Amino acid sequence: MKTQYNEHEILIDELVHLLNGGNAHADLTRALDGLPSNLRGVKPDKLPYSIWQLVEHIRIAQWDMLEFCKDGSHESPNWPDDYWPKETSPTSDEAWNKSVRQINKDTDELMGLAKTGNLFEKIPHGDGQTILREILQAADHNAYHLAEIIMVRRLLDAWNN
Template sequence: MNNQNKKLVNELSKLLTGGGAHASLKDALANLPVNLLGEKPHGLPYSIWQLVEHIRIAQWDMLNFCIDPSHKSPKWPDEYWPKENAPKNESDWKDAINQINNDRDEFISVIEKGDLYEPISGGNGQTLLQEALQMADHTAYHTAEIIVIRRLLGAWKK
């Protein structure tokens, strides 16, 4: 990998882990009381659990799209959003967070080893660079929503 690509991959890795100009998903979920995971503040359509599960599913889909040419994405939008407002138990919550972290780390390994500009096998011209930017953008967007919900519930640092 040439020096320019190495710099780009390093910046993408920072972006995917939440570094830079915004709070990371890890920050947004830190010290979150479990009893608030299923709460939907008045007028908002999603709970924190639903947002986290949506991030997990979408990120899993993007990762597998990049590594498996025969990957079939879930049906949009039904299979990208959980119906339940809250996880069944704390173990399901922890498992979701662990999968998000593991899939993100695996994706970072893929972009470190792959050609950022080569069309992805099985895709329609998408590249690893496009998928990395989409994954980072998607996670940042929903991270902000989680922070707003925490603010509305009085559970965000001041």
């Protein structure tokens, strides 16, 4: 028997799919798969960021969007300084792994917010934002920077996909 979805369920499914990488771009796992650890902190000539800085920026920005959705007392970091790490390389493999784990955890939590079904309600402590807007913004932001990671990998001759 064919399952029938209503428009709201279809939208939720599409948002979850988008947060997981959508149809047209790589997700975080694919963008980082096989990256040699010695290239995490390399900044190719004339580019402003290393892959580490891009990963950390994704983590910080997505965390900020998620916390804004959840907590009226959340204070965002100062833009732009606190959204971009100064260090070009992670201090350790554990720092790298912790950042990647946090991105994945926060992505899962954003998917959970999508599944609550409260997509169109205004966030009480915001100025008109909705959960839908924040999820779309997070997915768009992540896709943009994941593409940059792939571009850096291509410039470093470290992309084979």
